[in-house]
Amino acid sequence: MDRAIMEKIKNDPDFQKLVSKRNSVMITLTVIELIIYFGFILLVAFNKQFLAQKLGEGVITIGIPIGIGVIVLSFLLTGVYVYIANKDFDELTEKIKQKYTKEV
Amino acid sequence: MSKKGLIFWILSVILVGGAFLSNSMAADGKTVNPTAIAMFILFVVATLGITYWAAKRTRTAKDFYTAGGGITGFQNGLAIAGDYMSAASFLGIAGLVYTSGYDGLLYSIGFLVGWPIVMFLLSEPLRNLGKYTFADVTSFRLEQKRIRILAAIGSLSVVTFYLIAQMVGAGKLIQLLFGLPYTTAVIIVGALMITYVAFGGMLATTWIQIVKAVLLLGGASFMAFMVLIHFGFSFESLFSTATKVHAKGEAILAPGGLVSDPLNAISLGLALMFGTAGLPHILMRFFTVPNAKEARKSVFYATGFIGYFYILTFIIGFGAIALFVNHPEYFQNAKQIVVDGITKIVSATDETKNLIGDKKALVGGENMAAVLLAEAVGGPAFMGFISAVAFATILAVVAGLTLAGASTLSHDLYANVIAKEKDEQKEMKVSKIATFAIGILAIVLGIVFEKQNVAFMVGLAFAIAASVNFPILLLSIYWKGLTTKGAFWGGLAGLIVALVLIVISPTVWVDVFKNPEPIIKLKNPAIFSMLTTFVLTILISKLDNSERAKLDREGFEPQYVRAQTGIGAETAVKH
Numbered sequence: 001m002d003r004a005i006m007e008k009i010k011n012d013p014d015f016q017k018l019v020s021k022r023n024s025v026m027i028t029l030t031v032i033e034l035i036i037y038f039g040f041i042l043l044v045a046f047n048k049q050f051l052a053q054k055l056g057e058g059v060i061t062i063g064i065p066i067g068i069g070v071i072v073l074s075f076l077l078t079g080v081y082v083y084i085a086n087k088d089f090d091e092l093t094e095k096i097k098q099k100y101t102k103e104v
Numbered sequence: 105m106s107k108k109g110l111i112f113w114i115l116s117v118i119l120v121g122g123a124f125l126s127n128s129m130a131a132d133g134k135t136v137n138p139t140a141i142a143m144f145i146l147f148v149v150a151t152l153g154i155t156y157w158a159a160k161r162t163r164t165a166k167d168f169y170t171a172g173g174g175i176t177g178f179q180n181g182l183a184i185a186g187d188y189m190s191a192a193s194f195l196g197i198a199g200l201v202y203t204s205g206y207d208g209l210l211y212s213i214g215f216l217v218g219w220p221i222v223m224f225l226l227s228e229p230l231r232n233l234g235k236y237t238f239a240d241v242t243s244f245r246l247e248q249k250r251i252r253i254l255a256a257i258g259s260l261s262v263v264t265f266y267l268i269a270q271m272v273g274a275g276k277l278i279q280l281l282f283g284l285p286y287t288t289a290v291i292i293v294g295a296l297m298i299t300y301v302a303f304g305g306m307l308a309t310t311w312i313q314i315v316k317a318v319l320l321l322g323g324a325s326f327m328a329f330m331v332l333i334h335f336g337f338s339f340e341s342l343f344s345t346a347t348k349v350h351a352k353g354e355a356i357l358a359p360g361g362l363v364s365d366p367l368n369a370i371s372l373g374l375a376l377m378f379g380t381a382g383l384p385h386i387l388m389r390f391f392t393v394p395n396a397k398e399a400r401k402s403v404f405y406a407t408g409f410i411g412y413f414y415i416l417t418f419i420i421g422f423g424a425i426a427l428f429v430n431h432p433e434y435f436q437n438a439k440q441i442v443v444d445g446i447t448k449i450v451s452a453t454d455e456t457k458n459l460i461g462d463k464k465a466l467v468g469g470e471n472m473a474a475v476l477l478a479e480a481v482g483g484p485a486f487m488g489f490i491s492a493v494a495f496a497t498i499l500a501v502v503a504g505l506t507l508a509g510a511s512t513l514s515h516d517l518y519a520n521v522i523a524k525e526k527d528e529q530k531e532m533k534v535s536k537i538a539t540f541a542i543g544i545l546a547i548v549l550g551i552v553f554e555k556q557n558v559a560f561m562v563g564l565a566f567a568i569a570a571s572v573n574f575p576i577l578l579l580s581i582y583w584k585g586l587t588t589k590g591a592f593w594g595g596l597a598g599l600i601v602a603l604v605l606i607v608i609s610p611t612v613w614v615d616v617f618k619n620p621e622p623i624i625k626l627k628n629p630a631i632f633s634m635l636t637t638f639v640l641t642i643l644i645s646k647l648d649n650s651e652r653a654k655l656d657r658e659g660f661e662p663q664y665v666r667a668q669t670g671i672g673a674e675t676a677v678k679h
Binding site: 003006009018019022029030033036038045046048059060070078079085090093101 | 206210217339363396403664
């Protein structure tokens with residue numbers, strides 16, 4: 001890519017908007033996932049009794065819905081990312097591409 | 105190779121395999137499940153058909169490495185799931201749930217949580233910057249030679265350790281399921297994977313993964329469904345039956361001894377989470393889709409399939425606990441007794457010894473829990489089906505690993521380090537030679553390691569992926585300050601720390617070398633090896649004042665624009 005066009009793209013408000021949006025989504029979701037997983041791991045390491053508590057009258061423990069919940073939440077977070085990306089990132093990317101790829 | 109040559113090769117593989125199969129069955133005299141054999145032959149014929157179809161469409165290097173780049177997000181999601189759901193995660197985790205209950209779930213969770221990380225941090229820039237291998241991304245603005253060598257060392261060690269673990273597991277499993285001698289089984293697996301990869305490249309490998317993923321998800325769903333029907337779709341009823349009959353009682357519904365101290369727990373967690381984001385055969389899949397949008401879609405589907413699959417293995421493991429009580433014939437030296445109205449399986453010689461959940465008591469060991477459950481819920485025909493699916497799983501996973509290893513040798517080492525000029529025909533030739541070389545090496549190592557304890561190798565592969573490939577990939581995409589020198593020495597240091605720490609850990613020092621006490625208590629080195637790579641890479645990069653370092657930093661901005669927008673990225677080819 002031409003250095004001059006690259007400079008232009010870099011200073012384009014749409015590009016800056018895309019980058020700041022993507023970075024904030026990326027960092028927020030990554031931090032949430034890290035908190036969910038390592039929170040769970042620390043719970044397993046430090047407080048097994050908490051996870052062993054019975055949920056109700058039966059034998060099922062709190063640990064089971066929490067464990068399955070980590071799997072389901074992780075999947076949902078990837079869905080959140082796809083939703084935001086489809087809604088916001090693609091449109092901005094397309095705009096930038098149309099503005100500059102003619103010049104390349 | 106010519107068309108005739110390919111047909112000849114495929115026919116010889118079938119004939120030699122068939123001869124071995126019938127020969128060993130006759131010699132062994134054991135009754136082998138006919139559905140298993142029929143299903144297995146059907147799968148092999150179908151996959152060879154796919155290979156033949158793909159071979160005709162694999163003409164260029166791009167076809168070989170990325171299936172032409174035209175796989176859809178959904179297809180790639182299934183293929184990624186196929187690459188990731190190994191026989192170890194199917195039979196191994198179901199077996200772990202059967203013996204330890206909740207602790208099995210801990211592993212599943214660890215294996216899953218890497219996927220959101222791959223999605224958020226890597227999927228789109230990876231697709232926008234890469235061409236054939238992840239080293240294309242790490243060497244985008246850094247010096248080709250040193251960075252490709254580092255990536256090759258990282259990839260080849262991950263592939264080798266993973267492959268040995270899979271080959272040894274495959275040999276033992278096939279020995280058990282089909283009554284074949286271990287060496288024969290390893291040779292058949294090796295010959296088939298060489299055929300798929302050498303002739304069909306990424307296109308054949310992708311479709312074999314997809315077929316296998318559908319079979320595995322279908323088989324596991326049916327099994328879990330049958331278990332749930334048996335308990336009237338009541339988890340309470342399933343779990344309470346399981347706790348009544350299992351030797352460990354209610355302890356199976358809570359975390360046990362598997363994750364003992366926090367340091368070990370976090371280190372293993374880091375290895376599983378970030379190792380997923382550094383596996384070369386998984387990262388390669390991102391170059392098979394046409395753009396970043398399809399790349400992110402594929403991770404979404406893959407995460408869904410893998411998560412669903414792990415939930416199924418949890419149900420399957422508990423189903424095995426709860427239902428095996430009616431099947432004393434699944435156990436060695438066991439009998440069924442009734443105490444206070446509760447049926448139990450106990451040792452024939454010691455009635456106080458409850459065998460349900462015992463590691464060794466099952467016929468064929470704990471890893472057979474899922475296969476035996478298939479028989480319990482679906483009869484011998486379904487057991488045959490699941491056995492064949494397990495075999496298919498192994499074949500597909502080793503094919504993916506072989507392709508990743510061959511790509512590293514031909515694309516990273518040969519084309520970008522050794523060869524003086526670009527020559528695609530030559531690179532293609534090298535990729536085929538590399539496939540044969542890796543396949544033969546895998547067979548030899550599979551035979552050499554037959555009697556060794558290889559349990560640590562998957563953990564080690566993940567630790568290396570997390571400590572060498574992942575940090576360098578992440579920093580190269582997001583940190584302007586990264587220099588060639590920093591990446592090279594930081595990555596190498598991380599690899600050495602990972603290897604040294606695992607050798608002196610309980611998993612190798614005690615379990616393999618049979619020393620009475622480990623030198624360190626840490627089982628997985630990831631926490632220290634990852635830290636080493638990150639700290640050293642950043643430190644050396646910051647201190648790097650070389651001419652190359654200047655170029656490395658200057659190259660960041662054009663790379664960043666392309667990573668974010670995909671302008672200039674590789675596109676798919678139409679056939």
